[in-house]
Amino acid sequence: MKIEYTKEWCMRMARLEDDADYPGEIGAGVVARDAKTAPVEATSEANVVFGRFVQLMRRKQGVTLEKLAEEADVEIAELVEIEDDSRHKPEPRTVYQLANHFNVPSTKLMQLAGLSAPKNTRLFDAGIRFAARSESVHTLSETERAALEAFVSVLSDRS
Amino acid sequence: MSVTISPAYLLDAATGEPQAAEVWDAITERQLADFESDWKFALATAIKRLRLAGIERRNWPQTQSSHWDWRHKVDAFNGLLAKPSFSVMCQGRTQGLMIVDSLGRCKLETQKAKPLIYIDYLENAPWNRKELDCDQARITGVGQLLIRAAIELSINEGFAGRIGLHSLPQSNSFYAKTCGMTDLGVDSSKEGLKYFETTPEQSNAFIAKGESL
Numbered sequence: 140m141k142i143e144y145t146k147e148w149c150m151r152m153a154r155l156e157d158d159a160d161y162p163g164e165i166g167a168g169v170v171a172r173d174a175k176t177a178p179v180e181a182t183s184e185a186n187v188v189f190g191r192f193v194q195l196m197r198r199k200q201g202v203t204l205e206k207l208a209e210e211a212d213v214e215i216a217e218l219v220e221i222e223d224d225s226r227h228k229p230e231p232r233t234v235y236q237l238a239n240h241f242n243v244p245s246t247k248l249m250q251l252a253g254l255s256a257p258k259n260t261r262l263f264d265a266g267i268r269f270a271a272r273s274e275s276v277h278t279l280s281e282t283e284r285a286a287l288e289a290f291v292s293v294l295s296d297r298s
Numbered sequence: 299m300s301v302t303i304s305p306a307y308l309l310d311a312a313t314g315e316p317q318a319a320e321v322w323d324a325i326t327e328r329q330l331a332d333f334e335s336d337w338k339f340a341l342a343t344a345i346k347r348l349r350l351a352g353i354e355r356r357n358w359p360q361t362q363s364s365h366w367d368w369r370h371k372v373d374a375f376n377g378l379l380a381k382p383s384f385s386v387m388c389q390g391r392t393q394g395l396m397i398v399d400s401l402g403r404c405k406l407e408t409q410k411a412k413p414l415i416y417i418d419y420l421e422n423a424p425w426n427r428k429e430l431d432c433d434q435a436r437i438t439g440v441g442q443l444l445i446r447a448a449i450e451l452s453i454n455e456g457f458a459g460r461i462g463l464h465s466l467p468q469s470n471s472f473y474a475k476t477c478g479m480t481d482l483g484v485d486s487s488k489e490g491l492k493y494f495e496t497t498p499e500q501s502n503a504f505i506a507k508g509e510s511l
Contacts, residue, residue, distance in 0.1 A: 140323045142450045144306040144443065148508035150316055152446075153309035153439025155507070156476055164427060165394075165441035166466035167473070168419035169488050205342040209334075215342055219349050 187225045188266035189252045194222045195287045196241050211240035228253065243294045251294075265293040301326060306443050308388045311436040319388035321443050325395055329385040332392035340424040340432050347431070381418070384447045386440050394440035396420040398448055400455055402462055405482055406495050414460035414495070415452040420444055429468075442508070445477055449501045459501030464491040478504055 197207045204222070208215035213233045220227040234252045238245035249255040250262055269290035301324045308319045322329075386394040402416030422440050425432035448461045464485060465473045470492055473479045479494035496504070 140451060140454055141302050142304040142306075142321060142447055144304060144321070144446065145509075146307050146316065148505075149307035149319075149439060149443070150309065152442035152508040153307070156442055156472075157309060157311055157438040164429070164466065164468040165420060165422045165444070165472050166469050167417050167463040168397075168466075169464055169491060203342075204346075205338045209338070215338075216345050219345055223349055 186253050188270045189229070189248075190221050190223070190225055190227075191270050192251065192266075192287075192290065193218070193237060195283060196291075197222075199284065199287060207240075211236045213237065241291075243291060247294050262293065265290055304447075306386075308386075308393065308437045308439040308443070311438045317388050317437060319386060319393070319439075319443070321447055322385045322387060323382065323447075325383040325385050325397070329387075329392045329395060333395070336391055337424055340434065341430070344424060344430040344432055382451060384444060386443050388437055389435070391423075393423045393426060393437050394421065394444055396444045396448070398451065400451070404460055404462065404495060405493065406480060406497065409460060409495070409497055412460060413455070413457045414462050415448050415455065415457060417448055417461060417463035420463065441472060441476070446505065449496070449504065452501070458498035460496060460498060461501065462493065462495040464488045464493050466491065478507070 197204070200207070202210070204218050205215050207213075208218050213236045217227075217229065217233050221229050221233070229252050231249065231254055234248050234254060235245050238248040241248075246255070247262060251266060269286050301322050304321045304323075306319045306321050307316045309315070310317050382398055382400065384396045384398075385392055397418045397420075399416040399418050400413075402414045404410060404412045404414050420441075423437075424430050425434035426437050426440055428436070445461070449459045452459045452461050461479075463473065463479075470481070473494045474481050477494075477496075478500050479496050480500065482493045482495060484490050485493045
């Protein structure tokens with residue numbers, strides 16, 4: 140369908156759009172809405188382990204935050220929160236999606252994220268050891284890789 | 299896929315200079331590739347900047363669902379005659395996207411049940427949104443081109459220019475004031491978004507606005 144836009148019309152309307160008391164926002168449609176901008180709950184205690192685990196798994200896969208968000212079908216804004224804010228309480232769907240993506244049991248990842256009560260202290264202890272052996276740096280060192288793999292084996296242990 | 303391209307112009311917000319643009323009556327692989335690379339990167343960078351600036355998430359500008367997949371949506375609608383799509387190109391990349399539904403019905407009392415073009419989804423590129431404060435050149439006028447396209451399609455379909463949409467909260471003033479649409483209030487069945495609609499007269503007035511200023 141051909142539309143006859145004149146240059147004058149376009150310029151007048153564009154100036155009107157820019158002059159108006161409007162921040163460049165033209166979004167419409169239910170799906171375009173960001174359902175995640177409501178205030179999010181923060182945990183009372185810092186949870187270094189979960190954020191560190193997500194970050195290292197992402198770096199091990201060599202993907203950016205936006206790529207992981209796309210592949211795991213989670214909000215990039217929440218991924219930023221998870222990796223950067225140890226007090227952020229993640230949403231259950233996000234943890235479930237990440238567990239599927241990283242191929243680890245969702246029940247244990249839920250415990251790690253503080254969304255369900257741990258059945259024993261083994262996972263908690265392993266998480267502490269893992270966090271202590273890893274750094275929030277760009278390159279995944281051999282030590283970090285070993286720590287990550289050891290922790291994934293504990294996570295994946297069905298016993 | 300056969301695509302008709304309509305020449306148009308946008309405005310470089312920094313220089314005030316006109317920029318040659320194109321309105322495509324389709325969303326093609328090219329636009330989807332731009333969305334997956336440029337749009338997502340710009341949005342991720344803006345979110346990261348807000349985070350590093352220590353701005354709490356509840357105070358962030360509304361950001362569209364960043365994992366929402368235009369490709370998936372376009373694939374789902376591909377081939378459906380009732381779901382035409384449009385895209386705006388300028389400076390070699392995609393500036394705006396829109397999918398519409400040609401089976402909509404009016405809610406305005408005076409137009410009750412008459413057919414209209416319902417805008418399913420409409421989005422601006424992240425760098426064109428002031429609040430996101432992206433590093434890239436901001437282009438203005440994308441909304442006007444897409445609304446005009448929806449009105450022209452409505453006329454073409456014999457719907458006399460009637461269009462309707464559910465606006466995101468941050469866009470309400472654009473549709474009410476700049477586009478002159480009627481605000482029918484909050485629609486609880488659509489996540490509390492406000493519903494806007496135009497009569498044929500309002501659509502004519504929108505087009506005339508750019509011709510008579």
